[in-house]
Amino acid sequence: MPGYFVISLDFELLWGVKDHRTKEDYGENILGARKAIPLMLDLFERKEIHVSWATVGFLFYDKKKELLESFPLVKPEYQNTKLSNYNQLSDLGDDEQSDPYHYGKSLIRLIQSKKCQDIETHTFSHYYCQEPYKKERAFEADIKAAVSAGEGLGVKVKSIVFPRNQVNKEYLQILAENGIIAYRGNPDSYYYNARSQRENTKFKRIVRLLDAYIPLIKISNPSLQEMVPIAPVNIAASRFLRPYSSNLFFLERLKMKRIKREMYQAAVANTIYHLWWHPHNFGKSTNQNIEQLEELLNWYTYLNKQFGMVSASMTEMATQVLNNHKTI
Template structure:
């Protein structure tokens, strides 16, 4: 069943709000710490910029970030934890023991003050799972995923938040786990673009050639136009699929910025003309350095959205709203 909003194009932005929990296993504080610390400027900057454009987004938040301090965090852990075959993915064994007392002591792992700022806005707060759970890695199970989802829901409810939307970490959408979401009251998820280069994969399967194809797709229509129809499948959560990752500003690739933005705006225009969905996403820490340049790029995108709104009736919705909830 097609549930695209009122026969109008829909523009959704979702952000994977995770701080160091999203990258601890692939980088270090020394290499990437400034990106993480920069999120303290990025979140209020995004709130202000979105407010100027009367724009609402979905902030898919790692459950750990709902905790004010270590005591609260430890008390919220699920009894059943992911048993990855590769222990290097196990956040409970590898990273959790390194966590400080609270946000003042450890701004890499705690973000309660940032989360609180979002509560006073029109944005949706969704989940990025409780522990940044990897749904396609070997060793973990549906039972462990369900325990994670329940922990995410509980700590959200403790903060008076009802979760509706989920973003799978590393975009590891596991279709076998969709009934788990439905059974636990998470009726919306962000799926992947349809092109083979965006197919959900284990982390080890992200080969250099695939990464190169995705990089080229940032600037050239390698995968075509990633606009979608939002459809409901009986008994399963609604897929509000991603269209494009907003690649952050990179000084060495600055000469390609106009091409990157043109690619995005062309897709937005197509979605507006064809009454389809365009779903842009990134992580707040992607904007954590080169903040001015990244915010300027987002401003250009939002200006284009306003033009499409006036010309075609292009509407902005959260993931929950785009799913018809």
Template structure:
């Protein structure tokens, strides 16, 4: 594979991805802004030949409350987390009738928009934004949740080939379960200790601080990978330009660019990821950051032959 590859994945969640700690009132503007950012993101991808994987929460595939309730697992197989707030099944009574009345939870029209854009893969982010390693989670409820996600995708003629585990939590047993359902690729974590797959209680201040430092300095390395395996590990999270760290954002983009260059030079892979709602505020500035990354990829494509790949097509030759 000449010139290395860049893989882009987006965790498309709507409010399902943050409901355990946020509401329409506290985070709704980010969700609506993230929806609005999808069209210009896709336009950029199409214009520059960028492939991307959109790991979508199964519930967000739905266009209405009625459609969602029809595909959910039986209540006996809903997760019983020790922290009940983690279960998105407990928020079903909040749902509006359909996407027009509740764009915070339903995203069927956006799934169609993504599917219609060339080079885009729609993957799964589980049905309910399932947390595999949280106390109270078990393999039976995970399998039922994943089966529901596969069913709702099939109803839209989508065959799931890749998965992004919510909050990057998984174990070998979860990998066996996805393989049994024909899902062959997953986004693993970078190898450094600060990125290891742990439950929420394990996300200690030193881990979070080290990831923050790494994002703006690259001190832990470029986090590259050899394409072609089932694991398509993350390299860097594209942090939004926001808040007190706004002044440091150019340094963060420079870390990403250096890692991309290293991947092109060493014929390895670089995997960048984010959430659409990360672009929900200060959207134009965040899209400008994406433009900078795309422009850098274009230079690497011209100079080294770097290619853009989805998770499903990672490792494929042209």
């Protein structure tokens, strides 16, 4: 079996940051993401890259009335009420044209028009699965709403990315019952494990930041044969592609070398390398971010030619794992 290169994107616009950001302090990134997405799609198309767009269900609508009517009856009741996007509707506009921060139907249609792009789920409401007072019934209602939102645009949701990477294995059976065969797990490290906001300490964040530039944490990427063939399959993350930082410009080459070295090791060892980020990470310094992405995709092209590395979406990887098990 060859090595695999997987990309997943957490597509959420303002819904992913509403508990601590506003249009005023983060709106430039959100509007910038709407400009960066077509540029990313152009690169993916030219380089023949398969991508999973894990999309918040709220984005599947372009009118307020339709969005509100899609809400499930059972909603999350977090201890921190700011975490629920159902409590963050005061600035919601009437439609996508007047409110590009909260609606994404036109962008989803654009993604659908491109080859090798899978639209998946980031839950319906950007649901947090490791926060106090979470409820299994609320998560089940959220996933059913996410699946329904996808079906409204002809999308069959097969994979999920847990918001804030709060993977909750207690919920995997709910995913399987709703046709989801893949999820993005976390790297096998204390510093990257599933966590609530309270557990995501400043120290952990600093370690992860440093690890983006220098090899502090050793991450082992599995081969296809080593993956557990039970749906939903864990397509674990390898590396977050941190956006270009003008403040840390002197470290940008180290970041790129770190990712390229890890991609090379995966290609040689025939293992899976899973890169991820948010489209709004490219909302500022867009040109620099696109240039770095193109450099990484060019590197993948080299690894593809030299070692047979293959680009695959999360759903394609899970399908391979499950089918491979059946043939053994």
